[in-house]
Amino acid sequence: MTAESLPASPAPAVGAATPGPLERYEKFLRIVRKACSTPGGRAALRQGLADDLSSPWQLYMHLLPAGGIPAYAATREAERPYLLVACLYAVHDAPNPRTAKTTPSPAPKPADVRKNLGWSYARAATTGAMRQQNAADALSYLAQLDTEGLYRDLPGAISLLRSHRIPVQWPVLLRDLTRWPNWADDVRIDWVRAFHTPARSTEENTK
Numbered sequence: 001m002t003a004e005s006l007p008a009s010p011a012p013a014v015g016a017a018t019p020g021p022l023e024r025y026e027k028f029l030r031i032v033r034k035a036c037s038t039p040g041g042r043a044a045l046r047q048g049l050a051d052d053l054s055s056p057w058q059l060y061m062h063l064l065p066a067g068g069i070p071a072y073a074a075t076r077e078a079e080r081p082y083l084l085v086a087c088l089y090a091v092h093d094a095p096n097p098r099t100a101k102t103t104p105s106p107a108p109k110p111a112d113v114r115k116n117l118g119w120s121y122a123r124a125a126t127t128g129a130m131r132q133q134n135a136a137d138a139l140s141y142l143a144q145l146d147t148e149g150l151y152r153d154l155p156g157a158i159s160l161l162r163s164h165r166i167p168v169q170w171p172v173l174l175r176d177l178t179r180w181p182n183w184a185d186d187v188r189i190d191w192v193r194a195f196h197t198p199a200r201s202t203e204e205n206t207k
Contacts, residue, residue: 021113024070025178027109031067032086033169036094041066045090049155053083081177084151089170102164111171116187117121117157118194120166129164139195143188147181161200 036042041062048059056079063069066125069082095105118139125135142150142157158168 009014011037022111022175023141024072025174028067028082028174029085029089029170032062032089033094033108035062035066035086036090036179037064037097039097042090042094042097045087045094045150046160048083049087049091051089056083065119078178083182084154085170085177086172088155088158088168093157095172100199111169111174113172114194115167115169116172116176116189116194117168117189118128118191120161120168122195122197124161124164124166127164127166129166136150139191143191147184149187150177150180154164159173 024133029196032045036045044058044062048055053059056076060069063086069079072078121130121135121139124130130138136159138160145153161168176190179187
């Protein structure tokens with residue numbers, strides 16, 4: 001077939017929005033928040049972290065009715081980052097559904113792809129929650145891990161950050177975990193850049 005006979009690629013629809021890098025991950029976090037909106041769902045996801053994701057069917061019992069795990073995560077290994085982030089969110093950030101009606105939480109703001117773990121550790125250093133060198137060492141330790149090591153040690157790292165009220169952008173973390181098996185070096189560089197890039201303004205430092 002000559003170049004002249006190749007079918008032309010369809011033109012993009014006029015005004016069609018290009019999906020953002022976090023769109024699919026934001027969508028999944030909405031599913032997780034829905035699953036956590038019942039006491040049973042929140043408890044099951046919290047227990048999933050304590051069980052090291054060893055009984056995923058119990059997580060599916062609540063995630064599937066809420067919307068499920070995306071079809072493009074078709075294998076058990078591909079679903080793993082989704083389950084881990086769902087459980088981490090349930091433990092650290094999910095509101096108590098028993099009090100949510102009387103004290104509703106503000107709607108979450110869209111995540112920023114630049115606000116990854118490097119950004120979180122930079123926040124920990126600039127707010128005094130961690131010493132600069134300790135934050136750098138903690139980030140470096142996570143960055144050098146392989147996939148199994150990262151899944152083993154990430155929950156403890158997140159727990160320390162959240163205990164100091166350092167924010168974690170869950171859609172960004174999920175994106176990075178899905179990229180880790182094939183593009184770990186790219187994720188590592190993103191983390192280092194975010195850690196060493198000074199905040200652009202005082203306003204960003206307070207968000």
